[in-house]
Amino acid sequence: MRRVERVADRRRSYATVTGKGDGGLPGALPAALRAVCLGAILPRLALTVAVYGMILAGGFVVSIGRDNTPTLDYLWTAFSFEKGVGGWFLSGSAWPSFITTIELSLIAMPFTAALGLLTAWLLDRQSFPGRRSFEFLVMMSFAIPGTVIGVAYILAFNVPPVSLTGAGTIIVISFVFRNLPVGIRAGLANLSQIDRSLDEASLTLGARSPGTLLRVILPLMRPAVVTAMVYSFVAAVTAVSAVIFLTTGAYNLATLYIVGRVDVGDLGVAIVYSAVLIVFMLLVLLAIQALVGERRLGRRTAARPTPGLVSVPG
Amino acid sequence: MSAPAVEFRAVSKRYGPVVAVDSIDFAIARANLVTLLGPSGCGKTTTLRLIAGLEQPSAGRILIGDSDVTTLSAAECDVSMVFQSYALFPHMTVLENVCYGLRAGGTARARARELAAAKLALVGLAGYEQRLPSELSGGQQQRVAVARAIVLEPQVLLFDEPLSNLDAKLRRRVRDEIRALQQDLSLTVVYVTHDQEEALAVSDRIIVMNTARIAQDGTPRSLYERPNSHFVADFIGDANLLAVVIERHDGEQAVVRIGPAVITLPHHGVPPGPAELAIRPAAVRLGPVVGGLTGRIATAAYLGDHMEYQVAVDGLVKELFVIDANVAVPLDTGARVGIVLEAAGAALVPP
Numbered sequence: 001m002r003r004v005e006r007v008a009d010r011r012r013s014y015a016t017v018t019g020k021g022d023g024g025l026p027g028a029l030p031a032a033l034r035a036v037c038l039g040a041i042l043p044r045l046a047l048t049v050a051v052y053g054m055i056l057a058g059g060f061v062v063s064i065g066r067d068n069t070p071t072l073d074y075l076w077t078a079f080s081f082e083k084g085v086g087g088w089f090l091s092g093s094a095w096p097s098f099i100t101t102i103e104l105s106l107i108a109m110p111f112t113a114a115l116g117l118l119t120a121w122l123l124d125r126q127s128f129p130g131r132r133s134f135e136f137l138v139m140m141s142f143a144i145p146g147t148v149i150g151v152a153y154i155l156a157f158n159v160p161p162v163s164l165t166g167a168g169t170i171i172v173i174s175f176v177f178r179n180l181p182v183g184i185r186a187g188l189a190n191l192s193q194i195d196r197s198l199d200e201a202s203l204t205l206g207a208r209s210p211g212t213l214l215r216v217i218l219p220l221m222r223p224a225v226v227t228a229m230v231y232s233f234v235a236a237v238t239a240v241s242a243v244i245f246l247t248t249g250a251y252n253l254a255t256l257y258i259v260g261r262v263d264v265g266d267l268g269v270a271i272v273y274s275a276v277l278i279v280f281m282l283l284v285l286l287a288i289q290a291l292v293g294e295r296r297l298g299r300r301t302a303a304r305p306t307p308g309l310v311s312v313p314g
Numbered sequence: 315m316s317a318p319a320v321e322f323r324a325v326s327k328r329y330g331p332v333v334a335v336d337s338i339d340f341a342i343a344r345a346n347l348v349t350l351l352g353p354s355g356c357g358k359t360t361t362l363r364l365i366a367g368l369e370q371p372s373a374g375r376i377l378i379g380d381s382d383v384t385t386l387s388a389a390e391c392d393v394s395m396v397f398q399s400y401a402l403f404p405h406m407t408v409l410e411n412v413c414y415g416l417r418a419g420g421t422a423r424a425r426a427r428e429l430a431a432a433k434l435a436l437v438g439l440a441g442y443e444q445r446l447p448s449e450l451s452g453g454q455q456q457r458v459a460v461a462r463a464i465v466l467e468p469q470v471l472l473f474d475e476p477l478s479n480l481d482a483k484l485r486r487r488v489r490d491e492i493r494a495l496q497q498d499l500s501l502t503v504v505y506v507t508h509d510q511e512e513a514l515a516v517s518d519r520i521i522v523m524n525t526a527r528i529a530q531d532g533t534p535r536s537l538y539e540r541p542n543s544h545f546v547a548d549f550i551g552d553a554n555l556l557a558v559v560i561e562r563h564d565g566e567q568a569v570v571r572i573g574p575a576v577i578t579l580p581h582h583g584v585p586p587g588p589a590e591l592a593i594r595p596a597a598v599r600l601g602p603v604v605g606g607l608t609g610r611i612a613t614a615a616y617l618g619d620h621m622e623y624q625v626a627v628d629g630l631v632k633e634l635f636v637i638d639a640n641v642a643v644p645l646d647t648g649a650r651v652g653i654v655l656e657a658a659g660a661a662l663v664p665p
Contacts, residue, residue, distance in 0.1 A: 201401035203388035204366050205415030205466065215414075219405045 052278070059272025074268035079276065094273050097257040102280070104168055104251075105236035108175035112232035113225055115176065116183015120224075121213060123184070124191040125199060142181040146241020149178065154245050171246050171253070175236040182235070183228035190224035191217070226292050230285055237281060317380050319344045319470055319502040320365055325374035327360050334360040336526035337374065342470075342519075345500040347493065349513040352523035353549070361523070362472050362506045367391040379469050394463035395472040398479065400455045402447035408434065408458050409443035415466045433461040437495075453484050460492070464499065471496075473505040477512060489516055510550045514538065522546050540582055540661055547592035547663050554598070554634050558591045560584065560662065568662060572655070573629035575607045579657035590663040595637040597659020600625070600651045607653035609634070611645050621645070627653060 029037065058064040062071050078094035090099075122128075123135050141149065157170055194217065202212040218225075240255045247253050254277060261270040318341035327335040335357045342348045350358035363369040364376060367388035375384045383391050394415070402411050412430035417423070434440060437457040447455055456476060463471055476492065477485045493516045496503045507513050513520050514534040522529040522537065522545075530537055530546045541547035547555060560581065561569045568581030570591060600611075600623065609627040621644050623636040634653070638645075645651060 195399060195401065197397045197399050197401035198403060200366075200368050200388065201395070201397055201403075201462075202414070202418075203368070204391070204393065204395045205418055205462070206389050207414070207418035208387075208389045211418055216403055 101254040113228035120187025150242035150245035186227040321377040349517040394468040400459040553592040594659040599654040
């Protein structure tokens, strides 16, 4: 599942859009260097394709390598649906965990992005006492092993006054705080590319901080919004660490279901489930991209003044 | 007599141990263009940001019009600013940029668009309303920034080095346009620059700053002709500064000895004794050797409409920088020359 995560955010997670730049084409590499680069990257590419090909193909044959007879049995076991007395219903064994996973991840996504970007803005553009310690604390949740956090959640929320274990809420909370640092980092990277004089211009024009945040900063932060949402969603779907202590019969998750299938030797179902997850996540990523969209900064993306290019009308 | 548009009373700004602005006082009259002039790090930009409300003073009071704005934020001050980088919102069209302040202040959309379009026409950008800032040239972006600032009809309009991102040719033109606009609309403008020529050209008054303090405050002419310190004389107009001795006062005039030569010029209160003489490069005449100051041409450069010389003067340590309009018969490097200092281009500076 780590692989799923990686392919999903390889491009997106580090996407930044510059507010400045020369806008020129990169220079051609020397032939020798080019050969070295290709020599390094092509085997890697081949390996990646092989691994994903295996996952996508492996679920649709009886036993990959030994009996390559195509079959849809595993897919059907996991994701079948039938028409019963009350209409269509989902009878496959993977449906409950799949739906729970997607549901909880989708709920966590906007919260993670919003909280992460707001935190980034606070850290970058506002000064308040204890700012450094605050930054350290929010980044901490990334450094502590997930399983430790899982145990901590159980200790903290298993008994009243705040009893949350056994419910979906605690899984969502775990997702949000676990993935918050990435939203913050993406936000900080993006904010550092937005000239502070834009904030100041907005202030001197009479807009206060909330208005400035909403009308000037947020529209320019779209790349960070996409990054934070995509990462949050993908990381939530593929999480196997903290959540192992938080799932229950009613709230099982995809990753844990897959681990369970592998444990009992039911490899076919495990592989086909992985394949479905990959495809589904790609669709969600494309949907987020289409929904949030790109920043509109003009045909020349670099917003640098270029004096003398266009004649000034009298 | 109305209150000054901007008034600073013993205003200081400290960043930890660093003093950016050190207890300065000034008052700026309405409908004046006042320049804050000085080298990098002299506190001029901090002073501008204090007026804008983007910085809060550590001590002292700031008044705009009749009200005390010392503790008000930038959003509450009736002041607009044209930023060095223009700071146009890159995701908004030109019209949206100019409307922004009006909309933030609660003006209805249709009315805001009308006012914004009028101001765009005023700065010569009618027809550019739907462009994005990235589709405009530097000069056009600057006009948008000006339109965005003046559409709010602020009590004070601030310019932070507005010409520094423009090429040399455009600079002179935009400079004149800013001055014309200021006079047509009777705007109170505070203008920050490090370029003394720019300051002399546009200002009603110049406040020269140095190391967080005001070095001199006056009209362009008074600063140029009567600098009150070595710093101001050196910073404005490339003056040569020579160590001299004022031998005696003779009414309004002072008799001044420079090595073997003596000249007479108004003393403006500089007492007898050691002093400095600031002499403009164009006020040094080079000619045949006839006694008085003599020297030798150290370097000569042809600049089209004038010659520039460095002259090693006999008996003086420093070389003189000389501008000579005579390009037809240039002097050669190494030539011996007689030197005449014209009192009209010279001023005495306290040591």
